[in-house]
Amino acid sequence: MAILERYVSVDYSTSMIEDYFKLQIRRQVRKLKDFGVNPLLGSLALVMLFGIGVNLLMTKTEFGTLVILFISSSWLAPLASKERNLFLKSALTGFNYYKIRWSENIVVSIPMLISLLMFQKWLETLVLVLLTLLFTIKTYDRFFSKTILVPKLFSQFPFEFSTGFRKSYLVLLGSYVILFIAVKVGNPNLGIFSLLLLQIVCLSYYNTPENEIYVWVFKSDAKQFLLYKIKFALLFTSLIITPTAILLLLFFKSQGLIVAGFIGLGYVYLLVAILLKYTSYPNEVSMPKGIMAGLSLLFPPLILVLIPYFYNESIKSLNEILHD
Amino acid sequence: MIRISNLKKTFGENSVLNGINTVFEEGEIYGIVGANGSGKTTLFRCLAGLENYEGEIEYDKGLLKNELGLLLTEPYFMTKITGMEYLNFMCRARNIKPENIEEKNVFDLPLNRYAETYSTGMKKKLALTAILLQNNNVFILDEPYNGVDIQSNILISEIILKLKSLNKTVILSSHIFSTLSDTCSQIFLLKKGEFSNPILKHEYADLEESMKEETVLKRLDKLGLE
Numbered sequence: 001m002a003i004l005e006r007y008v009s010v011d012y013s014t015s016m017i018e019d020y021f022k023l024q025i026r027r028q029v030r031k032l033k034d035f036g037v038n039p040l041l042g043s044l045a046l047v048m049l050f051g052i053g054v055n056l057l058m059t060k061t062e063f064g065t066l067v068i069l070f071i072s073s074s075w076l077a078p079l080a081s082k083e084r085n086l087f088l089k090s091a092l093t094g095f096n097y098y099k100i101r102w103s104e105n106i107v108v109s110i111p112m113l114i115s116l117l118m119f120q121k122w123l124e125t126l127v128l129v130l131l132t133l134l135f136t137i138k139t140y141d142r143f144f145s146k147t148i149l150v151p152k153l154f155s156q157f158p159f160e161f162s163t164g165f166r167k168s169y170l171v172l173l174g175s176y177v178i179l180f181i182a183v184k185v186g187n188p189n190l191g192i193f194s195l196l197l198l199q200i201v202c203l204s205y206y207n208t209p210e211n212e213i214y215v216w217v218f219k220s221d222a223k224q225f226l227l228y229k230i231k232f233a234l235l236f237t238s239l240i241i242t243p244t245a246i247l248l249l250l251f252f253k254s255q256g257l258i259v260a261g262f263i264g265l266g267y268v269y270l271l272v273a274i275l276l277k278y279t280s281y282p283n284e285v286s287m288p289k290g291i292m293a294g295l296s297l298l299f300p301p302l303i304l305v306l307i308p309y310f311y312n313e314s315i316k317s318l319n320e321i322l323h324d
Numbered sequence: 325m326i327r328i329s330n331l332k333k334t335f336g337e338n339s340v341l342n343g344i345n346t347v348f349e350e351g352e353i354y355g356i357v358g359a360n361g362s363g364k365t366t367l368f369r370c371l372a373g374l375e376n377y378e379g380e381i382e383y384d385k386g387l388l389k390n391e392l393g394l395l396l397t398e399p400y401f402m403t404k405i406t407g408m409e410y411l412n413f414m415c416r417a418r419n420i421k422p423e424n425i426e427e428k429n430v431f432d433l434p435l436n437r438y439a440e441t442y443s444t445g446m447k448k449k450l451a452l453t454a455i456l457l458q459n460n461n462v463f464i465l466d467e468p469y470n471g472v473d474i475q476s477n478i479l480i481s482e483i484i485l486k487l488k489s490l491n492k493t494v495i496l497s498s499h500i501f502s503t504l505s506d507t508c509s510q511i512f513l514l515k516k517g518e519f520s521n522p523i524l525k526h527e528y529a530d531l532e533e534s535m536k537e538e539t540v541l542k543r544l545d546k547l548g549l550e
Contacts, residue, residue, distance in 0.1 A: 147406055147436055157416060158409040159402060166404040211400045216374060217417040219390040323373050323389060 036287045053116045063193065065116065065124045072112045072128055076135040079104060085139040154236060159214070161236040164205030171201050174242070179244055188252040192262060194246050199266035203236040206252055206273045212282040215321050222318035226311070229274055237270055250315045268303055272296065275310035281317040325349055326371070326388065326462065326493065331379035333366055342517035343379070349368045351491040355504035358514035364497045365397060368464045368515065385461065393455030393463040397470065401449050403437035403522060405449050409532055410437040414454035428457060444471035452480065462493045469503050481507055501532050
């Protein structure tokens with residue numbers, strides 16, 4: 001801990017790049033602290049989780065490399081946003097801007113590059129190197145991008161699915177491509193993966209607490225508020241997954257029970273995600289509660305205890321804001 | 325009617341509100357003036373129930389927060405939400421069916437664009453439109469004129485006067501004295517966490533003069549400009 005603190009303390013004799021990365025580390029340390037975690041232990045845990053996750057992806061699934069490339073892109077893309085790069089260009093002089101952009105992209109890609117090399121995925125390694133270069137050269141206009149149209153119902157009942165849809169439409173499209181491939185090659189597991197991907201995306205719309213005004217403004221008590229959120233989450237998730245579910249049942253009839261099981265579990269975990277988000281509201285979800293939710297993925301019966309527990313905690317937190 | 329009794333708020337050791345007592349009546353416009361950091365926003369957050377506090381805030385028509393239109397100095401907009409969706413959201417949160425929004429878009433905002441891409445003034449106008457669509461009975465407007473163009477400032481003043489005529493209560497803060505003197509029936513000076521006695525319309529000129537003397541002239545002299 002002391003080593004980490006010493007490393008991130010300000011030292012004006014260091015180079016600009018070193019200062020920049022110290023600042024980034026300091027930001028991550030603060031995030032971990034805000035999350036209620038010892039930064040050193042948290043960092044070690046993240047490294048371990050990363051190792052375990054990559055190993056599982058590469059050994060237990062057929063499309064681990066695709067997932068790795070996708071995750072890497074999602075880490076690299078925000079760094080290449082036009083707005084951010086305009087700021088960096090205005091703040092940094094000459095070649096320093098390029099040095100920083102190259103360095104940070106390499107730092108972000110290195111864990112995945114090492115993973116791909118360890119599993120001897122030469123072609124994918126090359127693709128990731130090219131992606132890293134591409135995101136260094138090319139910036140894109142995220143902030144001022146044209147409004148992406150969303151299904152009318154999402155727009156009429158904002159905000160989780162209207163904003164979430166816009167942020168993740170490429171993943172949603174990707175899942176339909178995967179489904180198409182699954183049907184074409186007759187691979188039910190790939191089809192179920194496309195369904196899972198949709199469910200995870202919908203669940204991700206509930207992973208960050210909104211600004212407190214967006215809860216305060218509701219004219220309802222905590223229970224009504226939660227029911228409102230849950231009702232639209234279930235409805236809109238159903239809208240997104242139904243086409244995939246129908247096609248899976250049509251083309252892989254023998255897998256009907258498994259598909260139904262995944263859909264049911266998806267709804268249950270969606271409920272867990274919504275309740276979890278409001279347990280510590282307006283603060284971020286606390287680490288212990290996050291771990292509990294994570295454990296429920298490994299041991300699903302835990303959900304039976306977690307749902308009432310998270311519900312009560314959410315009601316308590318929301319009462320502080322809704323007062324009704 | 326809103327009755328505030330002995331309202332106190334501290335942040336750690338720092339006492340921001342030191343026992344405010346006042347009554348805000350229906351159909352009146354109240355101005356709050358005070359230097360930056362004097363506690364105006366904290367007072368508004370207490371009224372909205374967004375802060376815990378000591379003392380009492382009573383509203384004779386039920387739960388104040390459910391009838392309160394709160395316009396913050398810097399309204400917050402999440403990413404990838406359009407102006408139209410924001411208005412939809414704010415109406416639905418109050419169980420109001422959003423209808424004829426295009427027609428009620430009096431500031432001519434580009435509602436199909438992301439709210440995050442709006443200018444400061446446009447953001448303020450969008451947030452103001454939202455609380456007007458909610459049919460609130462009480463309005464807290466924290467610096468509504470800030471960053472807004474002249475034409476819209478005139479419209480905002482007219483809207484505030486219209487709200488008064490509809491028997492709504494408006495509590496307003498502004499750093500532009502004329503905007504307060506044109507609209508408010510009373511002004512309170514918030515200083516060291518306490519309210520001054522209510523200052524009535526015929527005393528506004530004196531108030532402006534004393535504020536000028538206290539906050540501008542003495543400091544200007546310190547600069548020693550030649």
